[in-house]
Amino acid sequence: MVPDWPVVLYSRENSSGTYAYFKEHVLKKADFVAEAQSLPGTAAVMYAVSHDRYGIGYGGVSRGHGVRLVPLVSKTGMDVLPSARSASSGEYPLARPLLVYRTTERGGEVDAFVRWLGERPARALALEAGFFPLEEGT
Amino acid sequence: MTALARPVRGKPRPSLLGSTATPRWERIVERLIAAVAFVSVAAVLSILAFVAREAAPLFWEGREHLPDLILPRQWAGYDAPAHVWQPVGFPPKHDVVPLLIGTLKITGLAMLVAGPIALLSAVYIAELAPRRVREVVKPAIELFAGIPSVVLGFFSLVFIAHFLERLFGLTYRLNALVAALGLALTIIPVVFTVSEDALRAVPKSLREASAALGARRWQTTLLVVVPAALPGIAAAFVLGFGRAIGETMIVLMASGIAPVVDASPVSSARTVTATIAAELGETARGGEHWRVLFALGVLLFLITWALDRMGASAVARLRRRLHGPEAES
Known part of the structure; x- marks a missing residue:
């Protein structure tokens, strides 16, 4: 059972394109909370998430080794993981x-x-x- | 002795070749050396001028945004008026208060850790240590000053963060305390060296007088030598603080750089220096974000300059106090 513990958010530096993309398309132009940590690259985010039981982050799937990928809910209400098929068909909602x-x-x-x-x-x-x-x- | 050492500038003097005037080439070389010395002054002033020039238009372009730089504001989507640093956002929010809090938090913590360690080491090395110990320990501490801060940053990021996490089970692996401990390693040699010099500058006569009055060694150290060296020790702390407030790499790597507004030592923090380093590379030249970053640079410059002046005047006061007013050089 997972104890009651704050989720630690790992984000990117605001000079990164991934940061801007995430803010625009996922947060719908709202701000990240102040507690979201800014890391210098996707590899750093993956390292941090893989060393933090309560950590969550985002980044290109090409760097997503050593972390658990979280399925997203598609427009049709299905859980989808990023894959060649779900990305190119547009079913995975965060492909660019x-x-x-x-x-x-x-x-x-x-x-x-x-x-x-x-x-x-x-x-x-x-x-x-x-x-x-x-x-x-x- | 002193007359021999003093340069005879521009005065006629006997020469082996019989000429009494200063040769022209000597005057040229003297001018050249003076010019070189002024280059560094000019460099400092022009750095300030150029940085301030980028920041200054803040005060006439888009003046209506000025209060948002330091005052909390009720932004859309926030529950309450808040200090928000989100320079890439809709709209961008440039409140520098979270950055100042982060800087003060990390610098203050680092001083709390480094100050006592450095001062006690200095007292030990200057007053108590046998010579053989001093000859090993002193260079070892001063060697710290030569470690590149990126190496200390990596050390903090990997080892200090891991150690603290194991010890306390912290929510944020990278936090103000991790950065402050890394930073403490860079300011210990500064505070140590200057304090130790101040302690050793206390004349032997004071110690001898104290001993003659029957004081024990610890009484002499604590009640005579340390108070006499106090202005120098204060200068050491001020210089250490100045060194810490300008440090970039360690805080960039180990603080988690999140613009948090709270007083907790174990939440993440974002310093002024780390913000400039991380953001300037992708900022539109001449935009509001760009200007705010330069204004932060001016602020840092003024803070470190003021600290440096304070430190220098404390050292001068120490010298007057120990050797009388004529010792001023």
Whole structure:
């Protein structure tokens, strides 16, 4: 039985994009409580949570080793864990794409790089790094 | 002896080569050395000027936000008026009071821990220790001053935090006390060195007079030497405080950096220095957040400058008291 003990919140520094994303999409623009601790990176959050029985934090799933992932309730009312399928189908409510912006005209090395991103080796690398790769043909 | 050591500036003097005027190259070199000495003065002043220039527009741009920097406000979604530091928010909230509380809490705790340890070590080393012990202990304590603060931060983050958690079962693993203990390690050598110098500067005649009157060693130490050195010891504490209040890395790593408003030593805290270090990198240049961070920098500068002046004047007072007014140099 878990005793009555305050939950310790591990957050990110307010200079981080993850912090801003979480504040906007999860807290719906409300503030974190003052007691939420600011850590310098997702790895630090995971370290803290894994060493604190009552700790909870957030971060990219690619770093989520050594901690217990908490399922979120999807729009359809199901408990979902982050996975390649639930992320790309939009069922997992906290998935966000990594975007590649380009300013140059089509053609040249940039084009080749963007094409490469959709190919099998790049997708294997993304998976290896803990990200969920693009669907084939996107 | 003194006449030989004193530089004869600009005065004609006999030379081996027969010329009596100061050679031109000597004057040039003297000017150059003076210029170099003024570079550091100019650097300090221009740092203050540039930092203040970034902060100053706070007072005319968006002046209606000024009270929010120090006064509690009833923000939407909060139960009561509160001091809130949430510079990335909707809207951003820049109340610096939580940061000042965090700074004072950690610095005060660190002084409470480091002060007695450093002072007692100084009394021991200056008054009681045999020479062989002094020759080992003194450099060992002073070696602490050379440890990079990032190393002490890591030590606090991993070992001190773990130890305190085991000992007390704290809610927050990273808290003000963990940071304060790490910080204490950096200020012990400062307080120790200056206090020890002050104690040793007490003339031997005072000790001899005390002994001649039949005082025991502890009576001489406690009732004669320590009171005589008190201004220097006060200076040591002031300098230690100044060192602690400006320390960034240890508090950044070990305090949990949460802008909490409470007096508990074991809740997390967020200091002024850690806030500047963590936030400045991603702050829009010239925005309100940017200006507030620079204003905090000016505040820190003024606090450490005032502390340094206080320490220096205490040392001067000690010197006058022990050696008479003519000893001022």
